[in-house]
Amino acid sequence: MITVDDATELATSALTATGVPDTRARRTAELVVLADVWGIASHGLMRLPYYLSRLSAGGLRATADLTVVRDTGPVVAFDGNDGLGHWQLAEAAEVATRRADQYGLAAVSVGRSSHCGALGLYATPGIRHDLLTLVFSTGPAVMAAPGTATPLLSTSPIAAGIPGGPRPVIVDLATSAVARGKIAARARAGEALPPGWAVDANGAPTTDAHEALAGMLAPLGGAKGFALAFLVEALTGAAIGPSLATDVPDMFDHDHDPDPQQIGHLVVTINPRLLDVDGQAPQRMARLAANVEAAGGRVPGSNRTMPWDLDGGQSVPVADELVAELRSWSCGTLPNRHQRSNLHPTAVREERST
Amino acid sequence: MITVDDATELATSALTATGVPDTRARRTAELVVLADVWGIASHGLMRLPYYLSRLSAGGLRATADLTVVRDTGPVVAFDGNDGLGHWQLAEAAEVATRRADQYGLAAVSVGRSSHCGALGLYATPGIRHDLLTLVFSTGPAVMAAPGTATPLLSTSPIAAGIPGGPRPVIVDLATSAVARGKIAARARAGEALPPGWAVDANGAPTTDAHEALAGMLAPLGGAKGFALAFLVEALTGAAIGPSLATDVPDMFDHDHDPDPQQIGHLVVTINPRLLDVDGQAPQRMARLAANVEAAGGRVPGSNRTMPWDLDGGQSVPVADELVAELRSWSCGTLPNRHQRSNLHPTAVREERST
Numbered sequence: 001m002i003t004v005d006d007a008t009e010l011a012t013s014a015l016t017a018t019g020v021p022d023t024r025a026r027r028t029a030e031l032v033v034l035a036d037v038w039g040i041a042s043h044g045l046m047r048l049p050y051y052l053s054r055l056s057a058g059g060l061r062a063t064a065d066l067t068v069v070r071d072t073g074p075v076v077a078f079d080g081n082d083g084l085g086h087w088q089l090a091e092a093a094e095v096a097t098r099r100a101d102q103y104g105l106a107a108v109s110v111g112r113s114s115h116c117g118a119l120g121l122y123a124t125p126g127i128r129h130d131l132l133t134l135v136f137s138t139g140p141a142v143m144a145a146p147g148t149a150t151p152l153l154s155t156s157p158i159a160a161g162i163p164g165g166p167r168p169v170i171v172d173l174a175t176s177a178v179a180r181g182k183i184a185a186r187a188r189a190g191e192a193l194p195p196g197w198a199v200d201a202n203g204a205p206t207t208d209a210h211e212a213l214a215g216m217l218a219p220l221g222g223a224k225g226f227a228l229a230f231l232v233e234a235l236t237g238a239a240i241g242p243s244l245a246t247d248v249p250d251m252f253d254h255d256h257d258p259d260p261q262q263i264g265h266l267v268v269t270i271n272p273r274l275l276d277v278d279g280q281a282p283q284r285m286a287r288l289a290a291n292v293e294a295a296g297g298r299v300p301g302s303n304r305t306m307p308w309d310l311d312g313g314q315s316v317p318v319a320d321e322l323v324a325e326l327r328s329w330s331c332g333t334l335p336n337r338h339q340r341s342n343l344h345p346t347a348v349r350e351e352r353s354t
Numbered sequence: 355m356i357t358v359d360d361a362t363e364l365a366t367s368a369l370t371a372t373g374v375p376d377t378r379a380r381r382t383a384e385l386v387v388l389a390d391v392w393g394i395a396s397h398g399l400m401r402l403p404y405y406l407s408r409l410s411a412g413g414l415r416a417t418a419d420l421t422v423v424r425d426t427g428p429v430v431a432f433d434g435n436d437g438l439g440h441w442q443l444a445e446a447a448e449v450a451t452r453r454a455d456q457y458g459l460a461a462v463s464v465g466r467s468s469h470c471g472a473l474g475l476y477a478t479p480g481i482r483h484d485l486l487t488l489v490f491s492t493g494p495a496v497m498a499a500p501g502t503a504t505p506l507l508s509t510s511p512i513a514a515g516i517p518g519g520p521r522p523v524i525v526d527l528a529t530s531a532v533a534r535g536k537i538a539a540r541a542r543a544g545e546a547l548p549p550g551w552a553v554d555a556n557g558a559p560t561t562d563a564h565e566a567l568a569g570m571l572a573p574l575g576g577a578k579g580f581a582l583a584f585l586v587e588a589l590t591g592a593a594i595g596p597s598l599a600t601d602v603p604d605m606f607d608h609d610h611d612p613d614p615q616q617i618g619h620l621v622v623t624i625n626p627r628l629l630d631v632d633g634q635a636p637q638r639m640a641r642l643a644a645n646v647e648a649a650g651g652r653v654p655g656s657n658r659t660m661p662w663d664l665d666g667g668q669s670v671p672v673a674d675e676l677v678a679e680l681r682s683w684s685c686g687t688l689p690n691r692h693q694r695s696n697l698h699p700t701a702v703r704e705e706r707s708t
Contacts, residue, residue: 074428075458075628104429105461107624111631132589145651152645162588171585173578196550196575220575221550224527227654230646231525234516235486238638239626246645266629268622270461272593274429275620277465284592291506291600292584297499300581 002323005312007033010323011048013330018055019062020084028086030307035118036316038304042181043118045318045326050251051084051115052329057257059249060084060114066091069111074103077240080113082260086121088113089137089265093122097129100269109240110265115139115251120172123161124307126269127168133161134268138236139261141245142217143176146226149203151216154237154245155179156229164272164285170301175229176217183212196222240264356677359666361387364677365402367684372409373416374438382440384661389472390670392658396535397472399672399680404605405438405469406683411611413603414438414468420445423465428457431594434467436614440475442467443491443619447476451483454623463594464619469493469605474526477515478661480623481522487515488622492590493615495599496571497530500580503557505570508591508599509533510583518626518639524655529583530571537566550576594618 002010011029016022036044054060064083068076076095080088092108099106116122119135126133139154155174162169177197186193187209198212199205206212219225237244242262249256272281289299356364365383370376382405390398408414418437422430430449434442446462453460470476473489480487493508509528516523531551540547541563552566553559560566573579591598596616603610626635643653 069631070628072458072628075625077629077631079631103457104426105459105622107459107629109629109631111629132593145646145649148649148651150645150649150651152642152649152651158582160585162585164592169584169588171581173581177575220578221531223654224574226651227525227527228512230523230642230654231514231516233642234523234639238518238642239486239629239635240631241634241638242632244638244642244645264629264631268459268624270622271429274424274426275431275461275463275465275593275618277423277431277433277463277594277618278596280595281593284595284598285588288506288584288587288592288598291504291598292499295499295502295504295506297502297506297580300577300584 001315003313007316010326014326017330017332024087031086031121040118054257059257059259074106076108078110080110085114085116089116089122093125093267096267096269097125100131104274105270108267111240112262114261119157119159120170123170126161127163130163131269132272135159136232136235136266138245140248140250144216146223153229153233156232164282165289167302170304175220175225177220236264355669357667361670364680368680371684371686378441385440385475394472408611413611413613428460430462432464434464439468439470443470443476447479447621450621450623451479454485458628459624462621465594466616468615473511473513474524477524481515481517484517485623486626489513490586490589490620492599494602494604498570500577507583507587510586518636519643521656524658529574529579531574590618
């Protein structure tokens with residue numbers, strides 16, 4: 001357990017030690033720590049050593065800039081030049097809010113970027129501006145088409161920010177049935193998987209957790225999830241590029257540390273006040289949330305602390321071992337391959353709310 | 355079996371007989387028939403008697419105009435004034451393509467409208483303009499939050515058009531696990547449901563098809579599907595309005611024929627050439643589709659005939675009974691309540707590709 005402020009300092013100095021400029025390192029650190037605060041440990045500090053390792057090996061360029069490829073006003077395309085996805089997508093999301101404030105809606109792409117952590121993080125600038133936000137990204141191929149055995153699509157995540165209710169809503173979900181971490185947890189516990197979670201290496205449905213880990217994730221609800229994932233890949237990998245999911249190296253395989261991921265991200269922001277037929281949208285949003293709660297349900301993703309409400313003194317659960325590892329990174333003493341990565345982000349059991 | 359041209363004539367004259375102006379009747383008829391051509395019979399001609407019944411009773415206003423509530427250039431909000439969803443959303447989609455051609459992207463809402471049939475129909479104008487298109491709509495509440503028993507959200511459909519591949523891709527899916535028609539078909543066949551399709555009237559998961567029909571649809575993949583459905587409802591029912599799903603009358607209940615549905619629809623169009631980091635997006639889209647096919651998979655929604663490629667002489671499977679019913683509508687002889695609606699759209703077994 002350390003505080004948010006201490007965790008942010010620690011992550012910032014580990015990133016600056018690998019050459020990331022201070023402002024960008026701090027912004028990235030804040031996003032990584034916020035994922036931990038949100039309970040998404042697999043995308044929190046536990047993931048940082050993998051970024052640091054890639055920064056050292058050149059698969060992430062510490063000094064990469066975000067350069068403008070195209071700017072029409074409501075549409076901006078950035079080239080990430082193989083930099084860290086976190087600060088790059090955060091910057092893109094900020095630009096998208098300013099442009100939507102000006103034009104009513106905006107789309108901002110970041111091509112040739114890298115893993116950005118929890119996608120819902122990038123909905124918070126839109127929420128601050130009272131904008132509807134949609135965020136899409138891609139990653140390494142881990143899902144096959146139903147009935148086939150070749151990994152083609154990433155978990156194809158979708159995130160959204162919905163302002164206007166009693167609390168901001170952040171929807172954040174992979175279009176795979178479950179995260180790989182849930183399968184790893186079942187494997188460790190020696191438990192079988194429910195049907196529909198995964199397929200084996202031949203593409204056949206399996207409830208054996210070990211076969212599933214050697215196989216692929218199943219798309220959410222079968223063909224529908226695959227169609228959604230295909231849409232996300234079309235919006236990111238294909239439309240933005242330059243990598244399709246099938247080209248993106250796995251960041252957990254250190255042999256690929258020198259290979260850039262070249263991931264495409266997309267943010268779309270819309271001013272909902274412009275869509276409203278009768279000026280009653282805020283009341284309807286409040287009623288929608290109230291209806292869910294009155295029925296005994298949970299409004300999805302409404303329990304997340306917004307960055308501007310974060311208490312720097314609050315505790316973040318972080319293993320001592322990880323703190324020690326990050327300290328050695330921040331001192332410029334790189335852990336060797338056998339010391340690092342004992343804490344594998346896909347092996348964490350977490351309850352992530354969509 | 356009748357031809358596309360004959361089916362379109364028949365549907366057009368049935369609609370004009372209830373007072374719908376000719377151009378709008380024809381446009382609506384073309385969309386309804388295209389749903390049949392696409393194999394989505396539940397949203398094809400079989401659904402038309404329900405629209406006609408609502409037009410006669412006043413729940414649909416035959417002469418409703420589409421009026422501009424707001425127009426900022428890239429964002430347009432329309433009021434549908436309780437008119438037919440089909441021609442209204444088609445017009446909105448056309449406006450969205452023209453505005454995206456001009457501004458790079460666009461969002462067009464239609465508030466106070468009505469059921470629009472198969473949502474994927476409204477992705478075709480964007481495909482013709484080489485635009486990425488996202489379409490969202492709402493409808494009567496048929497899904498509860500996981501673990502609860504109050505219907506709160508509609509099937510919350512999402513459609514998308516993806517140009518640029520070897521064939522246009524239209525993704526079109528409800529965020530419920532399955533359509534109600536699939537449950538009805540199992541009930542008729544006396545078969546049990548797979549787990550995850552539905553809940554009973556108390557919100558408990560059920561594999562009994564009859565309990566499911568008296569209960570609710572389950573969201574696609576549980577909590578994730580509910581989160582997606584909530585997002586769609588936020589984008590349509592809440593942001594556009596004026597009805598939330600919980601306010602939308604069921605169009606299969608003739609007691610509600612006089613009650614307007616007041617549904618909100620949203621179309622977002624984006625010029626993908628503006629997002630592209632390296633000018634290689636068309637090649638990547640072709641490669642993505644080729645990868646799926648090389649693996650033995652099916653590119654979702656790539657088997658749909660675009661309206662401009664439709665052969666008016668091709669056959670549409672329509673029951674003689676339905677043709678007779680539509681003929682009597684087109685002659686102004688309204689079938690009485692006991693004659694009509696033997697062909698219930700939710701009772702059709704269809705293989706709908708997402």
